[in-house]
Amino acid sequence: MRRNENNPIIDLISSLVAPFIMLFGLYVIFHGHYSPGGGFQGGTLLAASVILLRLSLGSELGQSQFPRRLGTPLASLGVLIYYGTGLAALILGGAFLNYGFIPFSALAPLRRSWGILSVEIGVGLAVMAVLVAIYDDLLEGEPDA
Amino acid sequence: MHPELEIVLLLVLLITAVTALMIKNLLTAVVSLTVFSFISALLYAAMGAVDVGFTEATVGGGVTGVLLLLLIFKTTRRSSD
Numbered sequence: 001m002r003r004n005e006n007n008p009i010i011d012l013i014s015s016l017v018a019p020f021i022m023l024f025g026l027y028v029i030f031h032g033h034y035s036p037g038g039g040f041q042g043g044t045l046l047a048a049s050v051i052l053l054r055l056s057l058g059s060e061l062g063q064s065q066f067p068r069r070l071g072t073p074l075a076s077l078g079v080l081i082y083y084g085t086g087l088a089a090l091i092l093g094g095a096f097l098n099y100g101f102i103p104f105s106a107l108a109p110l111r112r113s114w115g116i117l118s119v120e121i122g123v124g125l126a127v128m129a130v131l132v133a134i135y136d137d138l139l140e141g142e143p144d145a
Numbered sequence: 146m147h148p149e150l151e152i153v154l155l156l157v158l159l160i161t162a163v164t165a166l167m168i169k170n171l172l173t174a175v176v177s178l179t180v181f182s183f184i185s186a187l188l189y190a191a192m193g194a195v196d197v198g199f200t201e202a203t204v205g206g207g208v209t210g211v212l213l214l215l216l217i218f219k220t221t222r223r224s225s226d
Contacts, residue, residue: 036195036198037196037199040200041199044200044204044207044208048208135212135215138215138219139215
């Protein structure tokens with residue numbers, strides 16, 4: 001977006017706050033089975049931190065963490081992780097998305113726990129990439145300073 | 146939550162929703178919709194649905210508000226009707 005002038009307060013505060021939002025987003029994704037949250041909420045938080053950086057720092061500096069060209073490939077990668085977990089369960093013996101057949105560990109409850117974690121990671125990655133891609137597509141032809 | 150507090154919050158919901166519809170300055174309308182989202186997230190959490198409140202707060206404030214602000218930036222800032 002267009003920057004009017006260099007505002008050092010906004011630059012500093014948003015650069016300091018954004019890593020904490022990303023850390024909290026990762027916490028929400030990985031603890032979705034026990035506390036409120038999960039894949040979708042954590043993905044939205046990660047996208048909010050990237051959008052904060054793009055709003056406050058402008059277009060060149062705002063793309064340091066997440067370049068514009070990575071939007072669609074990462075979304076496809078997230079969907080592929082979700083579908084790949086289901087397909088691995090199908091190939092390795094059982095039904096589609098039956099995590100008990102993927103050899104994550106020796107105990108059966110831990111296999112299901114790892115399976116749920118891997119689909120949550122896929123969902124979080126896809127949600128973050130799609131929300132940042134929507135923001136980038138809305139601002140496609142804008143000139144900025 | 147106490148019923149009086151819930152009634153006050155529902156009244157605030159009503160006021161912000163009517164404000165978002167009637168005001169001509171579109172930036173004020175977007176901010177009013179964001180306030181609506183946050184108060185309804187508080188009500189969801191008070192009713193026991195903490196996951197729904199979490200999602201409503203992040204999506205209503207972090208995503209919908211920002212995207213509506215982008216749309217105002219690209220079109221006009223005053224409504225024409």
